Amino acid sequence: MMTCGIADLARAQTTQPAPKAAPKSAAPAANTAAKSAAKPESKPAAPPAAVAGGAEPTLIGQFGTWGAYSATPNGKKVCFALAKPSSSKTNPPNRPRDPAYAFVSTRPAEKVNNEVSVMIGYALKPGSESSVEVGGAAFAMYTQGDGLxxxxxxxxxxxxxxxxxxxxxxxxxxxxxxxxxTDTFSLKGLAQALDKIAQDCRR
Known part of the structure; x- marks a missing residue:
């Protein structure tokens, strides 16, 4: 279910590793998130008020393909924009994998603003680097587990x-x-989603 997957993914956003100083706990959290989100619904579901072990995220706005969410895992507010890819390809073709998700997260308690990450839906090659292309520019991505x-x-x-x-x-x-x-994400609605989470996380 999308609801459970988003809850786990929200909690995973609070444990992102920094390049060259990655905590070992981040990869299992990311893997759990991807597995929990294996069968997402086509539209965001309204999460229940709370689940054991942490607060459920609340959908605060849907803008194109991007959902804006807020949650309070472990008593610390986190806001994030989330989207699934509009197209995905593998080489060799048709290899099985879990769904991918792109995030832009804000965590005021950690003074983190608009952190970009991707849960790619499979275990990445250890020590490998991935890339993100946007607006004619390419950005090198640090990898750990199934996260970038x-x-x-x-x-x-x-x-x-x-x-x-x-x-x-x-x-x-x-x-x-x-x-x-290769995963392609539509960015339609992202700007509005980022404005929404910036507004919500100031509260």
Whole structure:
């Protein structure tokens, strides 16, 4: 169900690793999130008020393909925009995988604003780097488990601005088994979703 998957993914957003200083707990959290989201619904479901172990995220707005959510795991507010890819390809073709998700997260308690991450839906090749292409620019991504984060944090603001203005985001990765993947995310509605979570997380 999309509801449970989003809840786990929201909690995973609070444990993102930093390049070259990644906590071991981040990868299991990301893997659990991807497995829980294996069969998402086509439209966001209204999450229940709370689940054991943490607050359920609340859908605060849907803008194109991007949903804006807020949650309070462990008493700390987190807001994020989330989308599924509009198209996905594997090479060799038709290799099985869990769904991919792109996030832009804000965590005020950690002074994190508009952090871009991708849960790619499979275990990435250890030590590999992936890339994200948006607005004619390519950004190197640090990988751990099934998660991707921008390698050079100084480029993140430029990346987010490019995402606001561009039509699509293309994510490329290589699995632990050597399968190459390309996921394309529509960016329609992202700018409005980011404005919504910025407004909500100021409260």
């Amino acid at each position: 984060w921008i390698k050079n944090a100084a480029e993140e603001e430029r990346m987010v601005e490019a995402m606001r203005k561009s039509a699509e985001l293309v994510v490329k990765g290589v699995s632990a088994k050597g399968t190459e993947t």
